[in-house]
Amino acid sequence: MRTEMRVTGKSMAVGSETGLYDVRLGEDMHVLVGCGLGGGSLVNAGVALRPDPRVFQDAVWPGQITQDGLLDKGYNLARQWLAPASDPQALDHTKSQALSQAAKALDAAPSGSKIFAPEIVVSFEATTSSGGIEQPACTRCGDCCGGCNVGAKNTVAMTYLPDAVRHGAELFTGAKVSHLEKAPSGLWQLHVRDMAPATKSDNTERRLTATRVILSAGTLGSTEILLRSKAKGLQLSDRLGKRFSANGDIIAFGYDTNVPVNAVGVGNPIKDGLSPVGASVSAQLEIHDPDNLDNGLCVQEGVLPSSLAPMLPVMFVPNGRLLGALKSLISGVYKGPLSRLQTFFAVSHDSAAGQFELDRDHLVLKWPNAADEPVYKRLDAILGKLVGEIGGSYIKNPLAGTLMGHQPATAHPLGGCSIGTDASHGVVDHKCRVFAGTSDTTAIHDGLYVIDGAIIPRSLGVNPLLTITALAERAMLHFAADHGHSLNHDPVRPASPIPASEPGLVRA
Ligand SMILES: Cc1cc2nc3c(=O)[nH]c(=O)nc-3n(C[C@H](O)[C@H](O)[C@H](O)COP(=O)(O)OP(=O)(O)OC[C@H]3O[C@@H](n4cnc5c(N)ncnc54)[C@H](O)[C@@H]3O)c2cc1C
Ligand code: SF4
Known part of the structure; x- marks a missing residue:
């Protein structure tokens, strides 16, 4: 964990730039993302849920989306490739039973609340992944958020x-895109830095030229690349950097409860001497409010x-809690x-009022009143009740006394x-093409796309x-239709499944 943790904040950066965990400390909010070939999927819990249909009725989405x-x-295609499934033993795990017991505190909650086993992108039986990699069955070790070392998670x-490799793609890692520009020829030029040059004196800046560029560097990465490109002269929508949402998401804890977790x-x-505990998330409490979408929330029990x-x-x-900590060190x-610590991953809705800016060439997140968003009070009230029901102390952030602060x-x-209907409402259109930001607000930059979490305009x-x-x-x-390509959704299967421990064989 120590060698795989990159922490950056105002005027500080510690840890390897290629560390698996990329923690951004902000003055108003902190953000955790995954860094590596596979991005956040390498360290996420794999919970795969479709939002309430009312989310897409928000006028913030271009009409074509629905x-x-x-x-x-x-x-459907996402499900075909990621193969989400519920753990058949999900509700037998002690952590799920602890959540069930805690949920008794919410008997008075809106009638739509229920506990169930959410689908996660994990294989519970030995199989071959859609990418042709041999997959042993999940061992229920609970390490999904540390990176699945078994190979059962469909990252x-x-x-x-x-x-993609079997279709001819070449993958490069350790390369950081700084910005891009449009050459007079109309081609895109990407400025890329080698993050691990052979020697310090090596020229680490490279330029790549392309007719089409799809940025998929995540909410922070793609926005930073475009903000920097804009600062260097590329014309883009004024909406760039805006509508940041934290997805009403928090991690909180019930410490030293009176039930085994x-x-x-x-x-x-x-x-x-230890037994399986279940995947990172096995059970979920869902509260559905038919009258107010914003009151809806999911509380998942999580494994650290x-x-x-x-x-x-x-x-x-x-x-x-020094005494408890000492007891834990001993036992x-x-x-x-x-062992009686319940971790909660809770997700709901916020106002998406955060904003990214560049400060001395670095991405900063501004959201001065983020902590006052109603969602946090709502989640605190509910999680506090859940923890109270199982006799624990509710801890919002165990690191609040450190450089993490109270954000x-x-x-x-x-x-x-x-995503938006035009450049006065968004940065990309419904096909994820980047708006040119000109007086014709529907004009797009030919060959430039953003396709990742950055395009999602709301929680x-x-x-x-x-x-x-x-x-x-x-x-x-849309891309295939617009460029006259045929699109075959079936994976190209290797001659025989490739062992997960031998990624070099991926072409076989
Ligand atoms: C601990 C944890 C648990 C989570 N659990 C869940 C869950 O259970 N279910 C769920 O739905 N979501 C979960 N998430 C969130 C989910 O993983 C992310 O929403 C998702 O991975 C985002 O996908 P993305 O394609 O937008 O970007 P990312 O997955 O973030 O991928 C972006 C990639 O681009 C790279 N990159 C960034 N900048 C540059 C640059 N300048 N040049 C080159 N490369 C760059 C990054 O290193 C990264 O590899 C979790 C996240 C975390 C951290
Ligand atoms: S529980 Fe363990 S084996 Fe199963 S997906 Fe998570 S990390 Fe992999």
């Missing part, structure tokens, strides 16, 4: 990327990865109060290059990966 019938097709690296990952292979285990006792010290996190944090950043109220994938699939359907 009218051309391709959104459903996008979701982008297990699905789309190997297939067992929600710390047990490693691969599973550590001696085993790589965090040695840090957990220390994390809980600053909040005055290990699998026995003491930390909210999210692992679901959305927006910045939001989804559910975890975003399925929707990001569905919108990407939808954009590809």
Whole structure:
């Protein structure tokens, strides 16, 4: 964990630039994203949910999104490739039972509340991934958010990327795009920095020329690349950087509850004497409000990865729970109060009022009143009740006494290059083509696209990966039609499944 953690904040940066966890400390909000070949999918919990249909009725979306019938097709294709499934044993895990018991506190909640096993992009039986990689069955080790070392999680690296390679794509890692510009010839020039040059004196800046560029660097990455490109002269919509949403997302804890929870990952292979705990998320409490979409929320019980285990006792010290932390150090996190630690991943809705800007060439997130967004009070009230029901202390942020401060944090950043009807409402059109930002507000930059979480113009109220994938699939359907390409959705199968431990064989 120590070597894979990059933390950046105002005037500070520690850890490797290619670390798997990319933590951005902001003055108003912190953001956690995954960094690597496969992005956030490498470290996410894999929960794959479709939002309430009312989300897409918001006028912020261009009408074509719901009218051309391709959104459903996008979701179907996303499901075909990511193969989401519910754990058949989901509700047997102690952490799920703890959530069920906690939910008794909400008997008076709106009638739509229910507990169920959400679908996650995990294979519970040995199989071959859509990308042709051999997949052992999930061992229920709970380490999904530390990176699945078994190979059972359907990350982008297990699905789309190997297939892309078999279609002739070449993949390069350790390369950071700074910005792009349009050459007089109309071609795009990308400025790319080699993040691991062989020697310090090597020229690390490279230029790539392309007719078409699809930016998929995530909410923070794509927005930063376009903001920098704009600062260097590329004409773009004035909406660039706006409509940042944290997806009403928080991680919070119920500490030292009076029920067994067992929600710390047990490693691969599973550590001696420990039993499987279940994937990172097995059960979900959903509250549905038929009258007000914004009141809807999902509370998932979560497992912290085993790589965090040695840090957990220390994390809980600053909040005055020294005694518990000492007990945990003595008995290990699998026995003491930390074995009764319930982690909650909660998702709801916010106002998407955050804004990205460049400050001395670095991306900063501005959202001065973020902590006052009504969603946080709503979530605190509900999570506080849940924790109270199982006798624990509600902890919003165990690191609040450190450089983390009291700002909210999210692992679901959305927006910045939001989709819109024209350049006065968004940065990309419904086909994800970047608006030219000229007086003709529907004009687009030929050959420039953004396709990732940055295009989502509002909170989804559910975890975003399925929707990001569905919108990407939808954009590809348009892309193929617009350029006269045929699109075959069936994966190119290798002659025989490729062992997950041998990525070099991906072409076989
Ligand atoms: C711990 C955690 C748990 C989560 N759990 C869930 C979950 O259960 N379900 C769910 O739906 N969502 C979950 N999410 C969120 C989900 O993973 C993200 O929404 C999703 O991965 C975003 O996809 P993306 O394609 O927009 O960008 P990303 O997945 O962030 O990919 C962007 C990639 O671009 C790279 N990049 C960035 N800038 C540059 C640059 N300048 N040059 C080159 N490359 C660059 C990044 O390193 C990254 O590899 C979770 C996230 C985290 C961190
Ligand atoms: S529980 Fe373990 S084996 Fe299953 S998907 Fe998560 S990390 Fe992989």
